[in-house]
Amino acid sequence: MPFVAPILTFSCFIIKLVEHPVTKNKISILIYWLFPVTIGLSQAIYNSYYHILPVSVSFVDGLIFGGVLGILGIAVWYVVRYNDPEKSAPVQMLASHVAASLVFTAMWMIASGILVKTMINHLAYGEYLNSQLTVRIIGGLLCYALIVSIYYIYVYSQHNREKQLKEAEWQHQIRQAQLDALKSQINPHFLFNSLNSIASLTLTDSGKAHHMVIALSDFMRYSLRNHQDDLVTLEVELRNIGLYLQIEKIRFGDRLGYHFDIGDGCNTHLIPNLILQPIFENAIKYGVYESSTPVEILLKARKMEDCMEIEVINDFDPESVPRKGEGVGLTNINERLRIIYGSSRLLTAELGDNKFTVKMVIPDNN
Numbered sequence: 001m002p003f004v005a006p007i008l009t010f011s012c013f014i015i016k017l018v019e020h021p022v023t024k025n026k027i028s029i030l031i032y033w034l035f036p037v038t039i040g041l042s043q044a045i046y047n048s049y050y051h052i053l054p055v056s057v058s059f060v061d062g063l064i065f066g067g068v069l070g071i072l073g074i075a076v077w078y079v080v081r082y083n084d085p086e087k088s089a090p091v092q093m094l095a096s097h098v099a100a101s102l103v104f105t106a107m108w109m110i111a112s113g114i115l116v117k118t119m120i121n122h123l124a125y126g127e128y129l130n131s132q133l134t135v136r137i138i139g140g141l142l143c144y145a146l147i148v149s150i151y152y153i154y155v156y157s158q159h160n161r162e163k164q165l166k167e168a169e170w171q172h173q174i175r176q177a178q179l180d181a182l183k184s185q186i187n188p189h190f191l192f193n194s195l196n197s198i199a200s201l202t203l204t205d206s207g208k209a210h211h212m213v214i215a216l217s218d219f220m221r222y223s224l225r226n227h228q229d230d231l232v233t234l235e236v237e238l239r240n241i242g243l244y245l246q247i248e249k250i251r252f253g254d255r256l257g258y259h260f261d262i263g264d265g266c267n268t269h270l271i272p273n274l275i276l277q278p279i280f281e282n283a284i285k286y287g288v289y290e291s292s293t294p295v296e297i298l299l300k301a302r303k304m305e306d307c308m309e310i311e312v313i314n315d316f317d318p319e320s321v322p323r324k325g326e327g328v329g330l331t332n333i334n335e336r337l338r339i340i341y342g343s344s345r346l347l348t349a350e351l352g353d354n355k356f357t358v359k360m361v362i363p364d365n366n
Helices: 004-018 026-049 055-082 089-121 127-132 135-202 206-225 234-255 277-288 330-342
Strands: 231-233 256-262 270-272 295-303 307-315 347-352 355-363
Touching: 055 089, 055 135, 055 330, 089 127, 089 135, 135 206, 135 234, 135 347, 206 234, 231 234, 234 256, 234 270, 234 277, 234 295, 256 277, 270 330, 270 355, 277 295, 277 307, 277 330, 295 330, 330 347, 330 355
Parallel strands: 256 295
Antiparallel strands: 231 270, 295 307, 307 355, 347 355
C-alpha cells in the first residue's frame, strides 16, 4: 500500500486547511485575498504609470507577486498557531518569527521571480528585479509582520471568546450549586418538623399519624421528582403547596385555613420550584403556632405587564413571641430570586393591621 501514507498526509493537510481562519468560509476567503490582490495591482499600476515596465509585464509581475504573497500568507498561520502566546515564551516567539519572516520573504521573491520569468520574455526584467531587491525585501518583511499581526488578533479574540464561554459555564455551575444548596435546606427542614409531629401523633391520634405519613410521602415524592427543575408553572407549584398544606392541616386542624385567589394567565407563569413552601412555612410558624384562634392564609396572584405578583397574607399577633428558627425562610427565597433573576428587590415583607404580607415579583421568562 505505497499510496496510503501520502493520502493520509494530504487528508490531514486538508483538515487543517479547513480549520484555517482564512479558509473557514467564503467571506473570510474573499476578505483575505483582497489584501494580496490589492498589493499586486497597486504594484502593477505603479510600474505601468511610471513606465518602469511595459503594461503587460507590469500586470503579470504584480499579479504573480500578489498571488504568491497570498499563498505564503496562508502558510504563515501555522507559524502563528505553533507560537501560541499563551503557551510559548516571548523569546521563542520572537526567534521563530524572525526566522520565518526571512524564509517568507526569500520564498516570495524567488518563487515570484521564477514564475514571472517563465511566463514572459523581457530582457530588462532581470535588471528590474535587481533594482527592486531592497524594496521587495523590506516589503516582504512588512507584509509578514502585518499578516502575523492580523492572525494574532484572531488568536487573541478566539482565546477571549473561549474564556468567556468557560467563565459563563463556571458561573452557571456556581449558580446551580447555590440553588441546589438553597433548595436542599428546604426539604430537610420541613421533613424534620413533620417527623417530630408524626412521632407526637402516634401517641395521641394514630389515625392522623397514618394520614400524615401518606401525605408526607406524596409531598416528598413530588418534591424529589421536581427538585432538578429550576422553573415550574404556578399551577404545578400550587399543587405542591396543596400537598404541604394537607400535612399541616392534619397537625393544626381548624386552626389553619387557606385560600388561593389566582388571576387570569397566572397558572401558566413560570416560577422557581419550591419557592412558595418556605413562605407558607413562615406564615404557619409565626401565625398558626402563636395563635389559639383560626388563622387564614391567603395567596393572591395577579398578572402584570412584564411580571406576576404573588402575595401571601396571614393573620399575625404582634404581641406573640416569635419562635426560633434556622434562618432559612424568607432569606432563602430572596437569595434564590437574586440568583435566578439578578435582582435583590423582588421580595418584600410588611406587617400591618395584624396581617403579615409577603409580596414576591416574578419576572416574565420569555
